[in-house]
Amino acid sequence: MAVIVLRKTKTMLLALTHLLCILQCGFIAFAILDPIDFLALQSIRKALHDMPGSNYFSSWDFTSDPCNFAGIYCDSDKVIALNLGDPRAGSPGLTGRLDPAIGKLTSLAEFTIVPGRIIGSLPPSMSQLKKLRFLALSGNFISGGIPATLGLLRGLQTLDLSFNQLTGTIPWPIGSLPALSNVILCHNRLSGSVPHFSSQTLTRLDLKHNDLSGSLLPTSLPPSIQYLSLSSNRLGGPVDHLLTRLNRLNYLDLSMNRFTGTIPGRVFSFPITNLQLQRNSFSGPVQPVDHVTIPTVDLSYNMLSGQISPMLSTVQNLYLNNNRFIGQVPGSFVDRLLAASIQILYLQHNYLTGIEINPTAEIPLSSSLCLQYNCMVPPLQTPCPLKAGKQKARPTAQCSEWRG
Secondary structure, eight states: OOOHHHHHHHHHHHHHHHHHHHHHHHHSSSSOOOOHHHHHEEEEEEEEEEEETOOOGGOOOSSSSGGGSEEEEOOEEEEEEEEOOOOOOOOOOOEEEEGGGGGGGGTEEEEOSSSSSSEOOOOOGGGOOOTTOOOEESOOEEEEEEOGGGGGOOTTTEEOOOSSSSEEEOOOOHHTTTTOEEEEESSEEEOOOOOOOOOOOEEEEEOOOSSEEEEETTTTSSSTTOOOOOSSSSEEEEEEHHHHHHHSSSSEEESSSEEEEEEOOOGSSSSSSSOOOSSSEEEEOOOOSSSSOOSSSOOOEEEEEEEGGGGGGGSSSSEESSSEEEEEOHHHHHHHHHHTTOOEEOOSEEEEEEEEOOOOOOOOOEEEOOOOOBBBOOSSOOOOGGGGOOOOOOHHHHHHHHHH
């Protein structure tokens, strides 16, 4: 009888040992999320909601492992990436606010939100995300200022707060972040000056459609920049020395500002497809150093003067209208226009005195030429934009005064 009891006891001990091993192995294989991260995710969830048609939060059931939730990525027991909202194109997005608990996710390296209706301000607690490298909250209704404490995120590489309702200035500490490669703050209501950007890895700076003012120093931007868009602000002053330094540009849009001074000839040699300098106060002659291979060049609505350079005749779409150019239109423009190599040639509202083209010449249907309101009667009656007006030539008094 004692032998039987001993065998049963030994069997039970072996079973318990086996069960304990299973449980221990299970905990090793499936680490439990850090309690601080768990509570932070609960707070973030309570502050946000699916917009009608969105089911993003359907997987967020806190009775299960949050590391399996949509948009959450973990490393061991910490959240390292948080991508809120359905990333598919056309998703209705989320509504609500950003809870300050976001700052508790101290291992977070990536934080994104799809376009939606997130309101309120950026929590100052985001400055606690010391490991954050990628921050993209574009296309929402976030308001208030950009916290200067974001300048504490020394590893931040991408900052995209575009298409929101942000106000105030761009904090200068943002410009001092050493690892920045992309800064996209376009389509907000930011004011003040453009800070000095010191990151030597900065390749994209997009600040268009704000209310920025002031001038840019020659050293305001690093030569690493390849994409620069400052359109639709109130920026002014000369940019010739700045542009000469930015020799890696492949996109440039400075349109609709108050920039002054000359346009350096080197700009026309940049490997870009669209040079947009229109609606500023650039002045002086335009002198490219070689034939321009940029397909579209828009220098309209400035105060540029002098003769039109033949080097511009290789541009497919050229807008020189509403300036102060004088003299004859170079013959190379006529040749390329009749060969259909030029698609748009807008020269209206200048002080040009002639163009050598046969009145019987036929402009290709694929090309558009406008010459009206110059110091000549256009030899050809070609369609012009409606905003060019109906007057064919400038008043003689204006032309005499300009020549004088």
